[in-house]
Amino acid sequence: MNNTTTIPGIQKGYYPLKILIIILLLLGLGLFPFISGNRFYISLITEMMIYGLLAMSLDVLLGYTGALSFMHNAYLGISAYVVGLFLIHISPTSLWLACFTGIIFTSLVALPVGWVQVRTGGLAFALLTLAFGMMFHTIVWKWYGVTGGDDGLMGMPNPDISLFGWNLGNTGNPVTIYLFTLIIVTICFFLTRRIINSPFGAVLEAIRENEDRASFVGINVRMYKLLGWMLACILASIAGALFILYKGYIGPSTMSAFAGAGVLMMVLLGGLGSLWGAFVGAAMFIYIQDYISTMSEHWEIYLGLVVIFLVLFLPTGFVGLGEHLKRFRKG
Amino acid sequence: MVELLCTENLCRSFGGVMATNRVCFSVDNQGLTSIIGPNGAGKTTFINIVTGKIGASSGKIFFKGKEITNKPTHELVKMGICRTFQINSIFENLSVFENLRIARQAKDGGSLRIFSSKQSLKTVTEKTWDLVERLGLKDLAARPAKNLAYGDQRVLEVAIAMAGDPEILFLDEPTAGMSPTETRQISKLIKGLANEICVVLVEHDMDLVMSISDRITVLQYGCTIAEGTPEEIRNNEQVREAYLGKEE
Ligand SMILES: Nc1ncnc2c1ncn2[C@@H]1O[C@H](COP(=O)(O)OP(=O)(O)O)[C@@H](O)[C@H]1O
Ligand SMILES: [Mg+2]
Numbered sequence: 001m002n003n004t005t006t007i008p009g010i011q012k013g014y015y016p017l018k019i020l021i022i023i024l025l026l027l028g029l030g031l032f033p034f035i036s037g038n039r040f041y042i043s044l045i046t047e048m049m050i051y052g053l054l055a056m057s058l059d060v061l062l063g064y065t066g067a068l069s070f071m072h073n074a075y076l077g078i079s080a081y082v083v084g085l086f087l088i089h090i091s092p093t094s095l096w097l098a099c100f101t102g103i104i105f106t107s108l109v110a111l112p113v114g115w116v117q118v119r120t121g122g123l124a125f126a127l128l129t130l131a132f133g134m135m136f137h138t139i140v141w142k143w144y145g146v147t148g149g150d151d152g153l154m155g156m157p158n159p160d161i162s163l164f165g166w167n168l169g170n171t172g173n174p175v176t177i178y179l180f181t182l183i184i185v186t187i188c189f190f191l192t193r194r195i196i197n198s199p200f201g202a203v204l205e206a207i208r209e210n211e212d213r214a215s216f217v218g219i220n221v222r223m224y225k226l227l228g229w230m231l232a233c234i235l236a237s238i239a240g241a242l243f244i245l246y247k248g249y250i251g252p253s254t255m256s257a258f259a260g261a262g263v264l265m266m267v268l269l270g271g272l273g274s275l276w277g278a279f280v281g282a283a284m285f286i287y288i289q290d291y292i293s294t295m296s297e298h299w300e301i302y303l304g305l306v307v308i309f310l311v312l313f314l315p316t317g318f319v320g321l322g323e324h325l326k327r328f329r330k331g
Numbered sequence: 332m333v334e335l336l337c338t339e340n341l342c343r344s345f346g347g348v349m350a351t352n353r354v355c356f357s358v359d360n361q362g363l364t365s366i367i368g369p370n371g372a373g374k375t376t377f378i379n380i381v382t383g384k385i386g387a388s389s390g391k392i393f394f395k396g397k398e399i400t401n402k403p404t405h406e407l408v409k410m411g412i413c414r415t416f417q418i419n420s421i422f423e424n425l426s427v428f429e430n431l432r433i434a435r436q437a438k439d440g441g442s443l444r445i446f447s448s449k450q451s452l453k454t455v456t457e458k459t460w461d462l463v464e465r466l467g468l469k470d471l472a473a474r475p476a477k478n479l480a481y482g483d484q485r486v487l488e489v490a491i492a493m494a495g496d497p498e499i500l501f502l503d504e505p506t507a508g509m510s511p512t513e514t515r516q517i518s519k520l521i522k523g524l525a526n527e528i529c530v531v532l533v534e535h536d537m538d539l540v541m542s543i544s545d546r547i548t549v550l551q552y553g554c555t556i557a558e559g560t561p562e563e564i565r566n567n568e569q570v571r572e573a574y575l576g577k578e579e
Contacts, residue, residue, distance in 0.1 A: 005450065008472045009429070197449065198447055199436055199442050199447070202449055205425065206433045210420060213421065216408060217434035217438075217495055218405050
């Protein structure tokens, strides 16, 4: 306590167990395609990682700034379309430039939307996300000449992934895109964790806790809410770039309100405010979706039941499971 | 000499009701000024206007000779105008330490650092510890604010405002709901503060107001009906009427 540079609640030093688990998990994921070779699972896990990144970006928005977005998938979609259009029409081989364009374009769209949204709050903010999201969905759906409308974006080339002159493989190869996704998502995860634990992250938390008081300690609430919104949209746009490279296709349904609710469910399944919980939630959601849809066309009903069960009996999501069990054992 | 803060004919109406009516108020660099008046007199509304929570309908506010009417709250706080709330407004799920640390960080800057740790803001952490020790909150530092006893939350409410190093501090009924012991504790804190900065206190406890105020302003129906030293206010006919009238 005499040490005036420590902050209570933040332990210093490393936790060997935690680090070991992370290394084993990453190693396991990294080696998986070489051990299994099962194309189906390689694709499934790729999708889980991409949606995990999207869910994590929503967790940043909801869990750290307290802003609810019903259609965060719109920003994945916009980015995916832009990256796809860039590769189709401008340069089929400039992968990095395409991704960069997608992220910048999405940010440019998200900025004015966020500017409007942070001037409202709570439910009005949430409803505006829905309004903007549906607007984007309709534009993509109806603008046949550019987006392909209902048919989606066709004729995506498969660019090579090259870094500093090294060719790391082709995005058409499921194993390559799997590893590429793993690397990018891992980097995004650790960067986001870093940001959340920074002085900037502390400001977001204060705003989430009590917006009014935050402004009365001298925080420009609107500006920081907008920055939090931009962070969430940029992460979603990175997920969008990965999505189109992995699928080689995107259709308007990816940007629908239904898909938006799905992303929200992923976050709630995993539990708010932990970042990694979003990945667990996304993995569970996609697995359930995939597993049940092989047995019944109406997989949404079963998913709905799972979500209702979780909301009623495990409102803190998967992340809160440990706490729940502890309390249960104590009686 | 220019006053630290003054208002000129400050008005604010809510649907025709003048909650603040042509209030001219001024305070100097330090000392304790109390604002008293019956419930609904417009005391909180006055603080709300001056601290930027709500806009003024008309009139002007000056801080160190510069006009600050209708400036956004966060800018006023940065200039040194802080406040507490009549009803606790704290960061409930954050630790006591973090409640104060974030206020300090907002004052000192560094909030745009996105890739460094909170600990990297060393002076912020050190100054927060200073404040924690000064207020005797050391044992509670790691606790979530919502788990504190009401009296301690009330102290935290004041502490958060103090963490921003204000030049003028508005305290809206800081002793509301406190026991006599806790009231004595917090009045000691307020007296100490008034030796360093300008404190404006809204308070119902007359004994407390009379004993610690340097000057007192009395509001009724949004208007200033009296202004002066505790002695002058005690003997003011109009003030007596206002208070006696209420007791009937
Ligand atoms: N946001 C508001 N909307 C409408 N009327 C309000 C609002 N805030 C305060 N008032 C009215 O203004 C008057 C003064 O209230 P207030 O400043 O809270 O009094 P005090 O703090 O002196 O008890 C009251 O009549 C109250 O009903
Ligand atoms: Mg009041």
